[in-house]
Amino acid sequence: MERSMFNSLLLPDLRFMLDESDGPGLKEFCEALHPGVAAEVLEGLDAPVAWQVLTHCEPRTQAEIFQFISLPYQVQLVESIDPSQLTRLIEQMSPDDRVDLLERMDTGEVDALMPLLAQAQRSDIRKLLSYPDDSAGSIMTTEYASLPADITVAEALQRLRLQAPSRETIYYIYITDEDRHLRGFLSLRDLILAKPEARLEGLMETDVISVRVDDDQEHVAREISRYDFIAIPVVDNQNRLVGIVTHDDAADVLSEEATEDQQRLGAVEPLEDSYLQTALWILVWKRGIWLVILLGASFLTAWIIRIFFDDGGGSLWMMKFLPLVLASGGNAGSQSATLIIRALALRETNQGDARHICLRELLLGSLLGAGLAVLSAVIAWGLVDYAWQAGVVGTTVFLVVTLGTTVGAMLPVWFKWIGVDPALMSNPLIAALSDMIGVIIFFNVAQLAAPPS
Amino acid sequence: MERSMFNSLLLPDLRFMLDESDGPGLKEFCEALHPGVAAEVLEGLDAPVAWQVLTHCEPRTQAEIFQFISLPYQVQLVESIDPSQLTRLIEQMSPDDRVDLLERMDTGEVDALMPLLAQAQRSDIRKLLSYPDDSAGSIMTTEYASLPADITVAEALQRLRLQAPSRETIYYIYITDEDRHLRGFLSLRDLILAKPEARLEGLMETDVISVRVDDDQEHVAREISRYDFIAIPVVDNQNRLVGIVTHDDAADVLSEEATEDQQRLGAVEPLEDSYLQTALWILVWKRGIWLVILLGASFLTAWIIRIFFDDGGGSLWMMKFLPLVLASGGNAGSQSATLIIRALALRETNQGDARHICLRELLLGSLLGAGLAVLSAVIAWGLVDYAWQAGVVGTTVFLVVTLGTTVGAMLPVWFKWIGVDPALMSNPLIAALSDMIGVIIFFNVAQLAAPPS
Numbered sequence: 001m002e003r004s005m006f007n008s009l010l011l012p013d014l015r016f017m018l019d020e021s022d023g024p025g026l027k028e029f030c031e032a033l034h035p036g037v038a039a040e041v042l043e044g045l046d047a048p049v050a051w052q053v054l055t056h057c058e059p060r061t062q063a064e065i066f067q068f069i070s071l072p073y074q075v076q077l078v079e080s081i082d083p084s085q086l087t088r089l090i091e092q093m094s095p096d097d098r099v100d101l102l103e104r105m106d107t108g109e110v111d112a113l114m115p116l117l118a119q120a121q122r123s124d125i126r127k128l129l130s131y132p133d134d135s136a137g138s139i140m141t142t143e144y145a146s147l148p149a150d151i152t153v154a155e156a157l158q159r160l161r162l163q164a165p166s167r168e169t170i171y172y173i174y175i176t177d178e179d180r181h182l183r184g185f186l187s188l189r190d191l192i193l194a195k196p197e198a199r200l201e202g203l204m205e206t207d208v209i210s211v212r213v214d215d216d217q218e219h220v221a222r223e224i225s226r227y228d229f230i231a232i233p234v235v236d237n238q239n240r241l242v243g244i245v246t247h248d249d250a251a252d253v254l255s256e257e258a259t260e261d262q263q264r265l266g267a268v269e270p271l272e273d274s275y276l277q278t279a280l281w282i283l284v285w286k287r288g289i290w291l292v293i294l295l296g297a298s299f300l301t302a303w304i305i306r307i308f309f310d311d312g313g314g315s316l317w318m319m320k321f322l323p324l325v326l327a328s329g330g331n332a333g334s335q336s337a338t339l340i341i342r343a344l345a346l347r348e349t350n351q352g353d354a355r356h357i358c359l360r361e362l363l364l365g366s367l368l369g370a371g372l373a374v375l376s377a378v379i380a381w382g383l384v385d386y387a388w389q390a391g392v393v394g395t396t397v398f399l400v401v402t403l404g405t406t407v408g409a410m411l412p413v414w415f416k417w418i419g420v421d422p423a424l425m426s427n428p429l430i431a432a433l434s435d436m437i438g439v440i441i442f443f444n445v446a447q448l449a450a451p452p453s
Numbered sequence: 454m455e456r457s458m459f460n461s462l463l464l465p466d467l468r469f470m471l472d473e474s475d476g477p478g479l480k481e482f483c484e485a486l487h488p489g490v491a492a493e494v495l496e497g498l499d500a501p502v503a504w505q506v507l508t509h510c511e512p513r514t515q516a517e518i519f520q521f522i523s524l525p526y527q528v529q530l531v532e533s534i535d536p537s538q539l540t541r542l543i544e545q546m547s548p549d550d551r552v553d554l555l556e557r558m559d560t561g562e563v564d565a566l567m568p569l570l571a572q573a574q575r576s577d578i579r580k581l582l583s584y585p586d587d588s589a590g591s592i593m594t595t596e597y598a599s600l601p602a603d604i605t606v607a608e609a610l611q612r613l614r615l616q617a618p619s620r621e622t623i624y625y626i627y628i629t630d631e632d633r634h635l636r637g638f639l640s641l642r643d644l645i646l647a648k649p650e651a652r653l654e655g656l657m658e659t660d661v662i663s664v665r666v667d668d669d670q671e672h673v674a675r676e677i678s679r680y681d682f683i684a685i686p687v688v689d690n691q692n693r694l695v696g697i698v699t700h701d702d703a704a705d706v707l708s709e710e711a712t713e714d715q716q717r718l719g720a721v722e723p724l725e726d727s728y729l730q731t732a733l734w735i736l737v738w739k740r741g742i743w744l745v746i747l748l749g750a751s752f753l754t755a756w757i758i759r760i761f762f763d764d765g766g767g768s769l770w771m772m773k774f775l776p777l778v779l780a781s782g783g784n785a786g787s788q789s790a791t792l793i794i795r796a797l798a799l800r801e802t803n804q805g806d807a808r809h810i811c812l813r814e815l816l817l818g819s820l821l822g823a824g825l826a827v828l829s830a831v832i833a834w835g836l837v838d839y840a841w842q843a844g845v846v847g848t849t850v851f852l853v854v855t856l857g858t859t860v861g862a863m864l865p866v867w868f869k870w871i872g873v874d875p876a877l878m879s880n881p882l883i884a885a886l887s888d889m890i891g892v893i894i895f896f897n898v899a900q901l902a903a904p905p906s
Contacts, residue, residue: 032660033660034660034662034680036679036680036681037662157645160645161645161646164642164645164646165646170642170645171624171641171642171683188624188641188645189617189623189624192610192613192614192617192623192641193614193617193618207485207486207487209487209490222800225701225704225705225708226489227487227489228489228701230624230683230700247683247700247701247704248678248681248700250704251678251700251703251704251707252678254704254707254708255678255707255711257798258708258711258715258798260876261715261794261795261798261876262711262714262715262718264874264876264877264879265715265718265719265790265791265794265876265879265880266718266879266880266881267879267880267881267882290879290881293882294881294882294885297882297885297886297888297889298885298888300889301885301888301889301892304889304892304893305892305896308892308893308896309768309896315762315769316768316769316772318772319769319771319772319775322772322775322776323775323776323779323888323892326776327881327884327885327888330881330884331881334880334881337718338718341714341718342714345710345711345714347675421717423713423714423717423718424717426717426718426719426720426743427718427719427720427787427880427881428719428720428743428747428780428783428784428787428880429720429746429747429750431780431783431884432747432750432751432754432780433750435750435751435754435776435780436750436753436754436757439754439757439758439761439776440757440761443758443761443762
């Protein structure tokens with residue numbers, strides 16, 4: 001089911017239960033649904049209301065649901081929770097998700113929170129926080145199942161039962177010595193198939209594929225995917241087991257890296273959050289920086305054209321700026337198309353958001369267009385004979401960027417709507433369409449502005 | 454470790470063992486390494502030699518290694534295997550991987566092979582082959598663990614032991630009735646934590662999240678990733694369990710879909726295999742088709758410019774074609790950059806292949822350039838006053854496309870080599886660089902070709 005379907009089915013029920021203060025109903029909502037479904041429905045509510053729903057269940061269930069909520073919304077939620085409840089929630093979260101949240105919170109809030117946590121958790125958090133961003137250490141969890149080598153299968157199963165409730169996975173079992181050196185590996189399948197009296201040292205694989213705690217997270221994720229692992233062990237430089245990275249976190253990393261690459265390819269500085277969760281001024285910055293760099297390149301092209309050309313009067317001056325005005329529209333349009341196509345593929349947005357996206361991109365396009373227009377008019381002044389010509393360049397850039405941004409965002413949405421793959425709206429195709437519109441705008445603006453001859 | 458590191462470490466040893474006909478050594482190579490590692494090393498050998506290595510181990514181990522080999526190489530390997538050995542190998546493969554291979558083989562070979570397989574396997578294959586491409590049915594496996602609801606935990610563990618050796622996973626257990634209707638779900642973790650005398654019907658979750666056999670594979674993969682599942686059950690339209698899709702296959706689907714989207718965004722028809730495994734003529738076709746469409750759009754732009762312009766003589770005729778020649782280079786360059794950047798991200802290629810990539814793209818660029826040059830010279834003829842001007846357009850397109858293709862491929866490789874993210878070479882940046890080069894080429898070709906005035 002699509003995201004919106006859950007919301008439209010369950011949200012009204014939930015609001016009704018809230019209005020009626022139906023405690024048992026709200027408790028059932030939290031416990032009966034898959035935590036991922038509950039999380040999605042809750043994100044449709046205001047943060048304080050969502051937290052009110054969660055107060056009806058145990059901290060353990062709270063944490064399970066909470067972990068499926070997107071980070072920006074988690075941060076909002078945290079502000080509605082009083083310190084003692086927040087402490088209990090955070091203690092129940094898995095170590096990797098907990099650290100991701102703390103990294104996004106105000107340092108002031110975190111400093112206030114830390115003394116309330118148990119000593120063991122505090123040092124676990126400090127350790128995980130100390131690993132560099134994008135390293136194996138930053139995505140691993142410390143809740144792995146491990147056993148010594150010199151016990152029997154029957155004993156191992158007994159001990160696993162004790163570990164199971166608090167471990168991220170018990171399907172992969174790591175064999176360590178007393179100093180936590182990684183000695184071997186066993187799957188729960190191996191264990192179940194083995195004779196109860198067999199010893200683990202005779203069963204375990206000793207050639208364990210592992211990653212280092214400072215390895216890049218993308219490397220870790222690719223290793224997991226390459227060997228079809230459920231989890232991979234993470235060791236320090238003395239081969240001591242310090243954590244595991246699980247397949248679901250690896251899949252998230254690969255998806256994030258693909259998103260980053262796609263955004264970079266479309267000349268957008270990678271966004272931290274989803275397209276719709278990113279504030280407008282951040283988009284202006286992450287797109288504007290590249291548009292300015294590309295504008296610089298276009299002025300180099302204009303300058304090269306000027307070398308080859310003696311201005312012959314008439315409309316010939318426009319030739320210098322033709323590649324520039326066309327590229328501005330194409331670049332802005334490619335950025336929009338790239339962002340929207342990825343958001344559609346990740347189901348972060350759908351056709352229902354069309355109106356919202358259109359208005360947002362129109363606003364964004366005019367902001368970016370205005371900035372680039374001023375910049376290009378000022379620089380163009382140095383390359384033209386008459387001031388009005390610089391004005392024509394600036395005006396055209398403004399119109400072309402505004403239009404390119406909006407059209408580049410709406411075409412993929414429209415493609416999706418008529419059942420065609422939005423990704424067919426490739427960057428070169430957006431650029432080609434923008435070229436046609438750009439030419440028409442450029443010549444019309446020039447004709448309007450040119451003094452009568 | 455990187456792909457190439459395994460090869461350089463293990464390949465010499467392997468060749469030595471082959472030269473010495475060291476049977477026990479070759480057997481150990483197959484059995485001691487992770488099958489994914491063994492597969493990678495084998496891909497460094499010629500297919501008949503690789504098969505010779507595999508003959509030293511059991512069909513079960515053969516199949517495990519074989520399943521980690523890339524599809525195009527699997528197809529090559531199959532041609533070196535005699536029918537009786539091939540039958541045994543295929544019988545040992547997991548149903549989903551087996552069907553993927555059969556779909557890629559010659560229909561003649563498949564028809565010859567089918568009668569040799571056991572009846573049960575034959576009907577399993579026919580069924581899986583009948584599901585549409587890109588559906589849940591096409592990526593699922595039929596080897597799932599299932600149990601009835603009315604048995605105890607102790608009995609369940611006993612039965613699971615019998616199922617375990619042949620099932621893709623036993624960590625997720627599906628509860629079905631006698632007609633295979635999906636009634637509930639249990640994880641092995643739940644089972645291990647439960648009392649031995651408890652009955653499954655009291656333990657199982659009854660609200661099972663499943664997908665339909667005709668759901669799109671991307672939808673299935675997103676569901677798995679959304680709920681952090683190890684596997685998801687696939688049901689038919691009567692809610693009967695027909696298979697499962699596992700997390701590793703889901704990760705592959707998401708990676709393929711991201712690759713497809715990225716290639717489409719770069720105006721390349723998605724490739725079936727990796728960049729280096731794709732034949733040159735396929736690349737010519739999958740890139741050429743889009744370049745021709747984009748050239749058509751550029752001619753529309755040229756035609757629009759012509760409407761606004763009275764040709765004023767001198768170099769003014771060039772203005773019409775300026776966007777066209779610049780776009781041709783930018784488009785071809787974006788295609789190359791897109792393909793190489795994705796191949797680098799997926800580690801399908803690395804800097805070591807730089808020379809090979811350069812020559813290949815140079816050849817490809819000149820083929821594409823020649824085709825587009827002829828096409829654009831012919832069409833341009835209709836828009837110019839003198840034939841030599843059409844010649845200038847054609848020649849420029851040839852040079853710009855050839856250069857754009859090569860530079861677009863090499864810049865990301867060079868970025869990787871100096872330790873910068875190759876994805877920074879965005880489509881708009883490639884287009885901007887290509888604009889500068891394009892202008893210089895265009896004007897120089899025109900100056901050389903213009904009759905003395």
